[in-house]
Amino acid sequence: MMEESGIETTPPSTPPPSTIGTSVAAATSAIFTPVPPVLPNPVVQAPIAGIGSSITFPEEPEDPRVHTMHDEGSAGGIWGFIKGVAGNPMVKSVLDKTKHSMETVITTLDPGMASYIRTGGELDIVVTSIKEVKVSAVRDAFQEVFGMAVVSGEDGQSNIAPQPVGYAAGLKGAQERIDSLRRTGMIHEKQPAVSVENFIAELLPDKWFDIGCVIMDDPVHGIRLEAFTQATPVPLEYVQQAQNLTPQDYNLRWSGLSVTVGEVLERSLAHVSRTDWHVAFTGMSRRQMIYSATKALAGMYKQRLPPRIL
Known part of the structure; x- marks a missing residue:
């Protein structure tokens, strides 16, 4: 209170302490969320070279026919390639059907x-x-x-x-x-x-x-x-x-x-x-x-x- 000016003043009161942070923390600690365990990937066998991750991808089996045709083509040049293609059962079937179709057209005409x-x-x-x-x-x-x-x-x-x-x-x-x-x-x-x-x-x-x-x-x-x-x-x-x-x-x-x-x-x-x-x-x-x-x-x-x- 100030007496010199004749005006009586009252000092501001101190606000009560806040409990918001305490309430949030209490609520957060009260809620428990289970975390599922991390299981190992069954297809993971070994880490990829040069990468720290342990995730790998399964390799597809190779077709031996591709290597056979490649080896024959490399060994015999163009003739080896032709031989390899002609020996393919699917190609042979197509050639036989083509030959039969051509004969049918010729004999029809x-x-x-x-x-x-x-x-x-x-x-x-x-x-x-x-x-x-x-x-x-x-x-x-x-x-x-x-x-x-x-x-x-x-x-x-x-x-x-x-x-x-x-x-x-x-x-x-x-x-x-x-x-x-x-x-x-x-x-x-x-x-x-x-x-x-x-x-x-x-x-x-x-x-x-x-x-x-x-x-x-x-x-x-x-x-x-x-x-x-x-x-x-x-x-x-x-x-x-x-x-x-x-x-x-x-x-x-x-x-x-x-x-x-x-x-x-x-x-x-x-x-x-x-x-x-x-x-x-x-x-x-x-x-x-x-x-x-x-x-x-x-x-x-x-x-x-x-x-x-x-």
Whole structure:
């Protein structure tokens, strides 16, 4: 209190001490937050060189094919690289598919090229005829089954009637064509050969059919197979005409007739050829029939050949 000025003053009071810091500290110490333990990483094996951290990353396994191709390429230069690439199964598959696609395009644009593309390989077949209807059918069938084959024709002869009658006569005629080529030296005695002989047979009373006999003879592997084409109906009247035109004293009458059914049909019907009258009666050519039977025969032949020939 100041008495000189006559004014009485009161000194300011001291503020009470603050408890905020104490309260926060107490609250903080009262709340306990658990800290999870630090577990070691199972993939960590060793620290990376030059880095203090102990964290490492798993290494991926190396592909041995990469090293193989690299080694071959380094060892042989460009040729080694080409050899390594060509030996890759995936690349080989792509090349084979490309080759097949190109062949398909070529043969589609020009079907006549198929026989040239597929001619070759180890399989060599001789057909006992020079008629294209037989040779081309056999060639296409064997090349379809084997992929590649050399098929040629030689003119084989038989000692039976021009129009064989019955299965036995047809089979004998086909075999004699092979025997004649071997006997005259036209083909080697071990040469695989295919022979085709058509005959007629009365399968039902007064119902005659034309059938083709196809035989395969491979002396080297001891394989002999027979197959037959589908039966084509022949009207009875045309068979009777062929019988009437054959002399009674015909020396080969035991095996058939001297006049073929095709000759009779050609004389009797307009626009019908003696060599391929089947298409006029069934809509299917004789070549197609021979091809179908020969393809089945080629499939059986392939199953019986040793693996090295395939």
